[in-house]
Amino acid sequence: MMLALLKTEIFKLFRESKTWYAIAAVLLIELIILVAAYYQGAEILDLLLDNLQQSFYFEGNLLNGNLLLYIILNSLWFNLPLILMIVSSSLITEEYKNGTLKTLMLQAVDKRQLILSKFIASLLFTVMMLLLLMATTFVLAYGIFGTGDLVVYLGTLNFFPSEEAFNRICLAFASGTISMIFFTTVSITLGIFLKESAKTWIASAFFLILSSLLLKANFGWGTVERYFFPKLTNSWQRFFEYEVAATSIIIDNMVLIIYIISVVLIGTYYFKKQDVG
């Protein structure tokens, strides 16, 4: 039954025009970044790295596919999670709006399985979007700009040889996927509580902005702050520190997965408890 529900959720998701608008928006943003980099990237890099380029030798052009991949990865900060949250929350809010949730609940369907199938469909869609983003960026970025060393500024300038840069980017995409799943899961749970699309979108955007603000804030709460969710959604960025703290990143992602499970449980509990209609 669960598999049938999941198949139906995915079928409905891809028959909704807004899903295709979301995919188009993500790809368009990627294209705009690449076009902007093609025309202006070299000038900006020359300006930033003029002194260093006089003292060091960099393999290949610094405006290369790896740098572009890193720039596109930065869309994980806001625009990508926002688009994913809108699509994911629609899985539940559209059902409330159109009265289809009532029709679903009038069939021989388990309420808990229904909402879990929506969480899983959202997870699969998020993974698919990240894979699509990753694949298209790899093809376009390497195709247009070629490979080369990666320069990243994280407090200090870090340089990575081309092959190492590729591995770090792949790991960052994987870690970023967990962060995106966290945001989409939160958006579905917000949808369960708020029911209306517009309210859920505003709440989702607010949650994203709040997470970004709290990520930068330092309250001096020690371990509590260390594992506070906004600090964990940024783990993918830590793959571009000079020394990769692999164990610490794995722990962070494990804790984030616990957050995801908790959010799913809260959403499922509330959905099961509340009346429909």
Next chain:
Amino acid sequence: MLKATRLSKTYKSGKALDNASIHLNSGQISGLLGRNGAGKTTLFKILCGLITPETGTVSITSNKHKPIGAVIEEPGLYTYLNAYDNLKVFSQIQGAPTDIGTLENCLKEVGLPLNRKDPVRNFSMGMKQRLGIAIALLNNPDILILDEPFSGLDPTGVASLGTLIKQLADRDIAILLSSHLMTELHKVSDDLYIIDNGKIIDHGLTQDIIDSQVTLYTITGKNIENANVIQPYIVQKEKNKVTLRCESTAISDILKTLLDNGYNITACIPNITLEQLLNPVSK
């Protein structure tokens, strides 16, 4: 088949249902008549398990995977999908057959055309109602609950939906339908519940309830306005149509006399309003 006892539900706005009891039998069409906001939809939602009552119980005797099929308020459909895909989605989630033959039969059963491939957002209200009923009937429930099924339908749509409802009852399905339109419930329902302010204030055979309160009848037939036998009862007359005021016990004698006198009667409709049933007078 279904027995609901002493159901009560209160919202922030007030008491929606107050000790309401109802029972449904297989093959029987029961009507629920009440004003808008009387508690009809709340009662239906409780019977279908969408909301939980504060007090009371609902017991259903059925061995079906889905004992109740229902359309509550407007039929909730995926408007971006066509009728066939809507049926397929709702079948798939509950493990009902999804082969083309079965789904096309479902569409045919409710009188929907098989050649409409466009999204249901283009459908008329009547077609949406029919699709809603087709979805409610998936998995062959023993009970069918329809909330205001005649709302928004033109006279042809009302008539054909009435016929469909009677056909479904012939298959031994227990049917409960609500309306605030007396005429439509009178035509299809075997027994009638009257609900007001969340309370069931009357229940009985539809004809008995109407007979107990009706005093006006509209009779149509050629030159009927000239018949001598009806002159003492006429309150309004038009060409080929009269409205009479008389007791329900007298109407059959009047009709018999008219027929004996050679008048061709084409219709005799009791004129009764919802208000008369909600505020009955003792005869």
